[in-house]
Amino acid sequence: MIYTDQLQRKIELLKVPKRIISLVPSQTELLVALGLNEIIVGVTKFCIHPNTIRKEKTIVGGTKRINYEKVRRLNPDIILCNKEENTKEMVENLQKEYPVHVSDIFSITDALEMIRQYGEIFKKEKEAGQLISKITLEQASFIKSIENIPNKKRVVYFIWKDPWIAVGNNTFINHMLQLNNFENVFHHKTRYPEVSPEEISSLKKLDLILLSSEPFPFSEKHILEIEKINNNAEIVLVDGEYFSWYGSRLVEAFSYFKTLHR
Template sequence: MNHTPTELTDALGTQHRPASGEARIVSLVPSLTELVCDMGLAANLVGRTGFCIHPRETLRAVTKVGGTKDVKLDLVRELAPTHLIVNIDENRRETVEELAAFVPHVVVTHPCTPEDNFALYRLFGALFDRRAEAERLAAELAAALTEAHAVAAALPPEDVLYLIWREPWMGVARDTYIAATLAAVGWRTLPAASDARYPQIDWQAPGLQAAARVFASTEPYRFAERHLAEIRALSGGRPASLIDGEMTSWYGSRAAAGLRYLADLRRKLVEAGTVR
């Protein structure tokens, strides 16, 4: 089977070869651990982080190698992986460089928009001989993007504040995957411009006054119903609601489900009349 250089190129521009023999994969990225399993590669997964929780039953038998930032290098060495899957935002460069000293193939990822998942599917499909699975996921994503864009086209754009942390309060910049996913259904995150990808929130900042609503994500901070009254007070009484952080931030095989979730959420909020 022929493979083009482009489909085997990772986020750093490294050209990979299709895996030969039985691949042994360690994934340090929760959403990509899920993708590996959904592409039929669960038997090849020998290591994962403690934050890799989907699919739950499948992962019970897979060795935990620490967290996304604090990886147990000696344990990874013992697992003798042929491939290591990492992400530019989620894993420390220094750690990845140490692992690269003894893992033959390090696959670096960095999806920043839902559309970037198409290249991700092609890369994994070509690398691990899962072309059919990659094509299935691409078709599901294309359909979900069409639905999301239809919702965005039918409704006026809406500025929103998306919270990922409390004390200090933190949001997301528009160059993040989360913001791009929200934008697919017509939600524009605030602040409109930021030097930091995850800026601290000044509730009194003039730029935030345009927010029509506030979303409190269920991860990485575990926002719950008890936090919403505080958020409404700080935001001047704006509508505030919880939002599933896995559906907005997990790329890979969850991307299509995330877009459908957001399209449905936007429709429901309009029907409920919670537009400021």
């Protein structure tokens, strides 16, 4: 069978894959949700959901660097990657030896398409369809719950410090901010712009500063730190997985967003 991934690459599979290596944490969690845990053989050190996965599977490296010999010993039928999470070099090297599916996610629509593709490839169409329906219903319920909010809140969303790195446009996180009826102050900047303390200090018309739990583990002490730079906005610690994980985590994301708005 010939399949097409989200980069429009053709993938030829002679049989339904029975040995999967996943190099993307949110996609690993999705595989488990689809009932594929038994055929996952390799994951990254960042694959933390479910919390037993790293004890049960072989860790082949991180999302940017992997041990190719470990991959070869696992003899995978397919390797699952993502354009943003993994490097182009990694994909090019792996595809010389194995079928490699690459996801490319900028929106909920993209995420649902990835789920559909996994359902087709792994013959889990029913499970994928149920998951897609659940996410779609949760999203509709959330949008209805915030439709009467009169004004958009102006926000900045930080994912790193030293240097401070914010979220710009052309990212899945920015899409999720838009769904929350938030106006991203840095929407005019591409991807993940580095922002100087002086630039943060100069932000005046700002409602919220959101500090993500990942990839940098922001905590209470960082609230005090950024207050010294800019005290013109409310500073909130947020669960980054609900803003950036685009697999089955989306089922819970919209309930989290409802709580966040309350």
